[in-house]
Amino acid sequence: MKTKLNIKFWWKQIDRVNFALILMLAIIGIILSISLSDSYLFLNKHLIFSIIGIFIMLSVSCFEIKFLRRFSLLSIILCILILFIILFLDYEVNGSKRWLKIYGFSLQPSEFIKPFFFLLSAWFISQGISGRNSYFVVLIISFVTICGLIILQPDFGTAFLIAITFFCQLFIAGLSMVLVIFALVSLLFLSAFSYYYFDHIQKRVDAFINPTANTDQIDLSLQAFKSGGLFGKGPGQGILKEKIPSANTDFIFAVAGEELGFIFCSLIVLLILVIIIRFLLKLLKMSNPFEIIAVVGLTCSFGLQSLFNICSSLALIPTKGMTLPFVSYGGSSMISSAVLFGCLLSLTRQRNEEK
DSSP, X not given: OHHHHHHHHHHHXXXXXXXXXXXXXXXXXXXXXXXXXXOHHHHHHHHHHHHHXXXXXXXXXXXXXXXXXXXXHHHHHHHHHHHHXXXXXXXXXXXXXXXXXXTTXXXXXXXXXXXXXXXXXXXXXXXXXXXXXXXXXXXXXXXXXXXXXXXXXXXXXXXXXXXXXXXXXXXXXXXXXXXXXXXXXXXXXHHHHHHHHOXXXXXXXXXXXXXXXXXXXXXXXXXXXXXXXXXXXXTTOOSGGGTXXXXXXXXXXXXXXXXXXXXXXXHHHHHXXXXXXXXXXXXXXXXXXXHXXXXXXXXXXXXXXXXXXXXXXXXXXOOOOOOOTTTSSOHHHHHHHHHHHHHHHHHTSOGGGOO
């Protein structure tokens, strides 16, 4: 009886509209995965990842805020340890050490660390605001350590996303300009360092700036959007998806453009915007600094990652190698997005109604 009562309260408290919109994102990902490959193994994997992701999202959304903080602390310590260990392992993909191979499965710890860091950074910032300055010191050390380990993989895109989202959290917290300027300078230093130190990042930026550079991947992506027109060729009818590298992950939006057309792609963008706006509107009813900063961080992370993925496909920014949350193929990305959405649904629950 108690379990039924808890489920009843959870369903009453949760933002059911946002929950439904997030499920729609997952369904769009499944539809696109059907058209991406004739292999049932590929489709089955994406279905399994989606089901696991939805289950994780539901589970996390049931957590209380205090448990979320404790779970985030333990998880981020584990992720930092794994990020450090990965640098000494021999497993590489395209020259990057981003994955941990376990029993045939590849896990990307830098994906998991994002939601946990934004929750924990919100807690540390809120404690710093209340006068506990030591929390700021620990937070800055953690931020520099995490970004440094991710850059060494190298994975500039994820480090950049974490840095800019962290900057947004500091800004919304109304901290002194010293800390805000520090975050901004760190972001600029991170960009300059990555450009001059990593060849693949330099090539991406140069290809974006220099029109005569080799841009086959972007050209194919833009061609896919042109080929799809307003209504697309239909699910499974696209041909350019077989030529675009990383079509099932980084360029999933281009696949949607060719097969489902401009109108459907616009609906995907609108769906993402509605989710973001609805979560941000929840801030108007919040008074707890931790909850406000955490929701801002998690929402910014989702919005920026979606923006980077879509803009990369449209050649509006240099390619970042980022997935479209809850739509792109990939277990690590799916689980990370599920944790992020679960945290947002938990933080925005109407707990004042619970008896």
